[in-house]
Amino acid sequence: MPHATLHPIGDIAQQLDLTKSDIIPFSNDKAKIPLDIIYQRPRRAKLVLMTSINPTPPGEGKTTMSIGLSQAMRRLGIAATAVLREPSMGPTFGMKGGATGGGASQAEPSTAINLHFTGDFHAITAAHNLLAALIDNELFHGSRLDVDPQRVLWKRVLDVNDRALRHVVIGLGGPSQGIPRETGFDITAASEVMAVLTLSQDMNDLKQRLARMVIASQGNQMVTAGDIGAEEAMAAILRDAMMPNLVQTSEHTPVIMHGGPFANIAHGCNSIVATEAGLRMSDVVVTEAGFGADLGAEKFLDIKAPIAHLQPSLAVVVVTLRALRYHGGQPLSEMAQPNLVALQRGMANLLKHIENLQSYGLPVVVAINQFGTDTQEELQWLISALAHRGIAAASADVFGQGGAGGEELAALVAKELETSRGAFQPLYDESVPLQVT
Numbered sequence: 001m002p003h004a005t006l007h008p009i010g011d012i013a014q015q016l017d018l019t020k021s022d023i024i025p026f027s028n029d030k031a032k033i034p035l036d037i038i039y040q041r042p043r044r045a046k047l048v049l050m051t052s053i054n055p056t057p058p059g060e061g062k063t064t065m066s067i068g069l070s071q072a073m074r075r076l077g078i079a080a081t082a083v084l085r086e087p088s089m090g091p092t093f094g095m096k097g098g099a100t101g102g103g104a105s106q107a108e109p110s111t112a113i114n115l116h117f118t119g120d121f122h123a124i125t126a127a128h129n130l131l132a133a134l135i136d137n138e139l140f141h142g143s144r145l146d147v148d149p150q151r152v153l154w155k156r157v158l159d160v161n162d163r164a165l166r167h168v169v170i171g172l173g174g175p176s177q178g179i180p181r182e183t184g185f186d187i188t189a190a191s192e193v194m195a196v197l198t199l200s201q202d203m204n205d206l207k208q209r210l211a212r213m214v215i216a217s218q219g220n221q222m223v224t225a226g227d228i229g230a231e232e233a234m235a236a237i238l239r240d241a242m243m244p245n246l247v248q249t250s251e252h253t254p255v256i257m258h259g260g261p262f263a264n265i266a267h268g269c270n271s272i273v274a275t276e277a278g279l280r281m282s283d284v285v286v287t288e289a290g291f292g293a294d295l296g297a298e299k300f301l302d303i304k305a306p307i308a309h310l311q312p313s314l315a316v317v318v319v320t321l322r323a324l325r326y327h328g329g330q331p332l333s334e335m336a337q338p339n340l341v342a343l344q345r346g347m348a349n350l351l352k353h354i355e356n357l358q359s360y361g362l363p364v365v366v367a368i369n370q371f372g373t374d375t376q377e378e379l380q381w382l383i384s385a386l387a388h389r390g391i392a393a394a395s396a397d398v399f400g401q402g403g404a405g406g407e408e409l410a411a412l413v414a415k416e417l418e419t420s421r422g423a424f425q426p427l428y429d430e431s432v433p434l435q436v437t
Helices: 009-014 060-073 087-094 112-113 120-140 192-199 203-211 232-237 272-281 293-308 322-327 339-358 376-389 398-417
Strands: 046-052 080-084 105-108 155-159 166-171 181-183 184-187 214-218 223-226 246-250 254-257 284-287 314-319 364-369 392-396
Touching: 009 246, 046 060, 046 293, 046 339, 046 398, 060 080, 060 105, 060 246, 060 284, 060 314, 060 364, 060 392, 060 398, 080 181, 105 112, 105 398, 112 376, 120 155, 120 192, 120 214, 120 232, 184 272, 192 203, 192 293, 203 232, 254 272, 272 284, 272 293, 293 339, 314 322, 314 339, 314 398, 322 339, 339 364, 339 376, 364 376, 364 398, 376 392, 392 398
Parallel strands: 046 284, 046 314, 080 254, 080 284, 155 184, 314 364, 364 392
Antiparallel strands: 105 246, 166 181, 214 223, 246 254
16 A cells, blocks of 8 residues: 655644644654653543454554554544554564554554664664673673673673574683673563663653663672663663654554563563653553553553553454454464354454453453455354443454544444443552562
């Protein structure tokens, strides 16, 4: 599908009641939002969490649905904003591909977003590797902290898939080249700096979280970045990366996009400051969490929401008929073919995710990401089966039709936000220690 003609980023900012002087432009189609501008305003928006059933190889379309729902709500006159994660270049050049949605529901400029964007990932890479260099410098000059080179936990990072660098030996080449030891490279999205930045509410919070990162073990003691005094220099590199990014959808709906920790090793959510910006500058925020509801959504609800004192109003679970067929035993090669029996068996996967989300006190709406191979018989069966259990559902074709294809879903979400009496409650008290004594 051809790329949309983009509006100047100043025009998009105006939809959030921001003037051109309130933002820091990065070319004509993207900008940074300073933290002091964000925190000048009170929260006013309702928060919608987009999640899905267990992912299947073709994907369920959470990002596309998040963008499409925000566009559809704008079409209904509701000031909605999509608040999303930034893509990593690793998956972009790997099998997964980019992470800006698709079709008529896409974050733009999609190519720039999927590549270097505003340099956030590069800053995180530099800050992470600065700490690695400081650790090796500490070892080379005789560690004041008596760190054992074999107990250093901190690797280096790079934002590409490079299998050959996962396990390496550094410090070769003679006495002036450092202390030889084994280490390796992770991908930038797996950096703890990424996870820390996205959970930080301001620069002071960022410095404190950076200082607490564990870099080595020494007996029963943990050595931290703060122990070697790295946090100030790292925070200086991350100053601009701490500000969330403003872009737009194919239909010029605002998108605040910031941070991209993986959900399998971190919490899989966009930054707290990006969510704060959306909550303070719009009426409805549509956000997402990585992987399925049992991973990303629960981490959002158990980690990010308590830290940021968020009160999500609604969870939207994305499902496709082909995914339900797959979970019902239909082979991957045949998952696009109608099969009501497999669909009915796969329903158990969806129902378990709904049950889990409801245990948080959250109302749940099911969004059926519609494909051309879907049959009316299967769609109607699924919607009726969910209605029988008291779960509202709507199909949406936001990939093909953009916001227009999601208006039924948007109206359903708006109704639930208006009438539901949900009361979000995390399953874990944040005061509970990680280790039971």
